[in-house]
Amino acid sequence: MSIEVDFGDDELVPAVAQDADTGEVLMLAYASPEALERTRETGHAHYYSRSREELWEKGATSGHRQHVREVRVDCDADALLYLVDQDGGACHTGHRSCFYRTVDGDERGERVFDPDEVYGDA
Amino acid sequence: MSIEVDFGDDELVPAVAQDADTGEVLMLAYASPEALERTRETGHAHYYSRSREELWEKGATSGHRQHVREVRVDCDADALLYLVDQDGGACHTGHRSCFYRTVDGDERGERVFDPDEVYGDA
Numbered sequence: 001m002s003i004e005v006d007f008g009d010d011e012l013v014p015a016v017a018q019d020a021d022t023g024e025v026l027m028l029a030y031a032s033p034e035a036l037e038r039t040r041e042t043g044h045a046h047y048y049s050r051s052r053e054e055l056w057e058k059g060a061t062s063g064h065r066q067h068v069r070e071v072r073v074d075c076d077a078d079a080l081l082y083l084v085d086q087d088g089g090a091c092h093t094g095h096r097s098c099f100y101r102t103v104d105g106d107e108r109g110e111r112v113f114d115p116d117e118v119y120g121d122a
Numbered sequence: 123m124s125i126e127v128d129f130g131d132d133e134l135v136p137a138v139a140q141d142a143d144t145g146e147v148l149m150l151a152y153a154s155p156e157a158l159e160r161t162r163e164t165g166h167a168h169y170y171s172r173s174r175e176e177l178w179e180k181g182a183t184s185g186h187r188q189h190v191r192e193v194r195v196d197c198d199a200d201a202l203l204y205l206v207d208q209d210g211g212a213c214h215t216g217h218r219s220c221f222y223r224t225v226d227g228d229e230r231g232e233r234v235f236d237p238d239e240v241y242g243d244a
Contacts, residue, residue: 023145
């Protein structure tokens, strides 16, 4: 039986992407009902961009797609966890994970691609 | 150099707690500036409860505290990752992780305590 996700007033829930093999937390973005539906239909992670106000397939520009093995929902059904196989890196800075810094500013994560090459330097 | 966290208009950012040893994603809640400050000062995970509208120390009632080894911030500085040692279980349902179900309703996570014993059954 499918869990009814509580998208709330703004019709968005936070969605965490985690590497299904290594357990690394890759990124946090937001999912709309349509983003969740498209993710389940296609097996590729979709999100909703709050700044661009549009549905967004992760990797559509960069090629760094997330192949979703499983979608989990939390106890309150107002947050999602995507377990994924990540092509390339999740972060637009070129890092494997967006969480590549401590709050003290120390670098932690690995850089896996050159963003200028992937996105262009325009 | 400390990263300036972008708390946005609602003065809250999503904060993901991850088991520092196993990599298991335990929960997602929200942090206010004060919650982050208290987390860093005490080494125990603090959040802001949107429903109760108050600062909240994880485990203050249940004893299931989160000892924070490191706080990470994402590329946009608008999401946090707490790397923690979790006492007991993170979820009020008794599961180790709040993400104990798939969106299809299949159980995944392990139950580690009886919530009636910890919280009372009132």
